[in-house]
Structures are given as structure tokens and as C-alpha cells.
Amino acid sequence: MIDLVIVGAGPAGLCAAIAAAENGLKVCILDEFIQPGGRLLGQLHQEPNGYWWNGIEEAHKLHKKAVQLGVDIHLGVSVYDLQKAEKGWFVYSSDKIFESMCLLLATGASETPIPVPGWTLPGVMSIGAAQVMSNVHRVKPGEKCVVIGVNVLSLAITRELQLCGVEIEGILLPHPNLVSGESADPERVMQSLLRLSHLAPSPFIRFGGKWVTPKLAVQFFPKKGFKMWGIPIQVRSRVLSILGEKQVEAVRIANVTPSGDSIPGTEKEISVDFVCIAGGLTPLSELAAIAGCPFQFFAELGGYIPLHNEYMQTDVQGLYVAGNITGIESAKVAMAQGKVAGLTISKDLKALKDITKIEDAVKNVVVTRRNAMIQFHPGIEKARTELYNEFSRSRGKMISI
Ligand SMILES: Cc1cc2nc3c(=O)[nH]c(=O)nc-3n(C[C@H](O)[C@H](O)[C@H](O)COP(=O)(O)OP(=O)(O)OC[C@H]3O[C@@H](n4cnc5c(N)ncnc54)[C@H](O)[C@@H]3O)c2cc1C
16 A cells, blocks of 8 residues: 555645655655646746746756655546545545555645636636646747736736737736625735735835835826836726637726726727736645545635644544645745645654654744745735634544544
């Protein structure tokens, strides 16, 4: 029997595999994609210290190390069901049924699409799909685009699209509806943008971002938007609809008041050949539900989170989680969490020689989070504390399926 099966060969899964294999465990990773690395493969951005974070290179390094340590990696294999065995787990995949003592779910996150009139036209895609096309498959999604949704993900990926030669007409607000929620509200969007002002290339925005209030910033927001890397960012304009006969040809936009009402008479059309929708991320946690893991909702972490502690243990015996399934954070945090999971599992299987390594790894997650270049949601640290407290309270009700 395998000691540990990991679902997901992203940064969390690969780092967990490395830590577990370094302690002598027999580890197998299953991933439905054709390459290891998960969402790392799409990432390319410059950090404030000038260092270029190249996700493909980072993924190669982790993959190479895992292979050297004897980790068995199965690609193009989807996991669709889990069942508790007398000892351990049965993992049902598109290849075969795997049997393991422990199971780590490192399945990452999925995107939330925001419905927009015209979004079924060819040429409309999620921002993550555009990232995969350009950075993973090396296909330019089009020549000229508009991005709907002003958030950390859209800023990062639009910059990547610009680097691959796409002309960006702008990043604009979505139309208000049940799904877009606060992401259509200029003030709420400005609040989250101000948290990112430290990333701006302009010292004026970096400095100003620390002092200005969201209300004031929206009130005095330039009509033409402000530019970051030359990309127009608009919190006072929204996309009303996507237009085209057989494929995307244009978007119809309108200006909005500071409180988010469309201003009649300001409608106009912009020609584009593709549109990206950036609605945010939510943990991909269905397998944890199948495994019987209890959940709790944390908006700051991106949605319903399988209850777990800082050691990445869940309430279900032999089941662990790491990475974006535990809440939306950056790749470096996912890597740090993966290491914690690998060490904890090694300890639980009595393979870890130096127990102090776990506490060091847990501290490293906190430090990595505090130093992270981007925070997907404000209040992540507070939400994590609440989550861990909730886990301690529910620990007495440990589920043993
Ligand atoms: C579209 C998108 C863009 C992002 N861009 C950035 C960015 O620019 N910078 C940044 O820091 N963070 C970004 N993130 C966040 C990113 O997810 C984390 O940084 C990091 O990659 C999370 O690591 P992970 O290992 O938890 O998950 P992932 O990297 O998402 O890896 C999860 C893996 O699990 C596999 N998987 C999922 N379900 C199954 C299943 N049932 N069977 C088999 N395999 C399965 C997937 O194929 C995937 O390879 C982005 C996330 C998304 C979704």
C-alpha cells in the first residue's frame, strides 16, 4: 500500500510530496493536467524587489526534486471519488483505484465567472483561461482585449497578457448582479485596490495609496482611469454587454457614479477581439466534501473551507488539506503549507525523526503570508485564526468514517 496519495501536483502538492518523501514515505501524486505545477505554470510577475517570479521555472524545480526523491507522479489522471478503507483510503481515478494510508487534497481553486450579456460569444474567456493560453500553451488569445473585474488576479494576469503582446483597452467593473456583488461597487473595489498600491510602478500611487480613503479616491478618480504599466484601470466605468455577430467584436461600456449607478448618455462601444472575465477564486473542495470533511464559510478565504488546523489535519482521520483548497493565497503560501502537510503526515505515520521541523514549518507559513506580495482578500490572518479556533472546538467531534 502507498503511504500517501496526493491529489494535485500544484505547488502545495509537490512541496508536500517532497517533505514526505524526504522522510522516507512512499508517495504518489495524481493530477488531471498534462504537466505538473498546477497554477504555478501560468505565473510570471515582477516582485517589488525587482525579482521575476517565473512559475514555470519554479514548477520545474519542484517537479525535478520530487522525481529525484522517488515520488510517483501520474499526470492526466482525474480523481472523482474517495472512500474510507479499513486502514486508509481508496482513491478512485480515471486510471485505476489507488489505495493509501493517508490522503492529501491539494486541488487548488476554481474561478467564479460573472455573467455578462453576450458572454457566450466565442472570444469570451475567464482570465485564468487567458493565462493558461498565453503562459502555458504559448498561444496569444487575441490582439486587443477588455478585462471585466478589477481585482488582484485581473491586475496580475492582465500584466502577463500585456507582456505577451496583447493590447489592453482597460480593466473595468462588471455589471451589478447577484454574482458580481461587491465587485461592481466602485468604493469596495477601490478599497481592495488601495491594498495593492505598494505594487504600483509609480511612486506617486505607492505613496498616495497609503493615505487616501476609498471614498475620496473614488470621488476624485480620473475619468479616463489611472494607468498601471500603461494599462488603464477603471473603477468609474463598467461593461454593460459584450457585442458581436459570430464572435466578440466590441464591448458596450458606461460611466458610473461614485455609488455605482450607470450614468445615462455616457454609453459607448470599444472594439476588441476578446474579453476576459475576472470574477475571483474559490477553493476547489468537492473531494473534501465527498470524504466527509466538515466545512465553514469564510469570505476572506474565498468561500467554504474544509475545517482543518495549522498542521493541515482535517477532522477526518488520515485526511489532510493544503494550498488553495484551504483558502485563496499566493503560490508561496501554498508551498509553505504543502511542506507542513508533508511533515505532519510523516509524523502521523511515525516517519518523522525531527519533530521540531513541523513547528518551524508552521511558523514559516505565517512569515510567508505576511511577506506575500499579494493578498487575495483582506483579513486572511484573522480568518485563519478563527478557522483554527473552530477546528479546536470541533475536535471533540472527530469524524471517523
Ligand atoms: C486562474 C488562477 C490564476 C492564479 N494566478 C496567480 C498568480 O498570478 N499569482 C499567485 O501567487 N497565485 C495565483 N493563483 C493562486 C494559485 O492558485 C496559487 O498561487 C497556487 O498555485 C495554489 O497552489 P495549489 O497547489 O493549492 O493549487 P494549484 O496550483 O491550483 O494546483 C492544483 C492542482 O490540482 C489538480 N486537480 C484539481 N482537482 C483534481 C482532481 N479531482 N483530480 C486530479 N487533479 C486535480 C489541478 O489540475 C492542479 O494541477 C491563481 C489561481 C488561479 C485559479
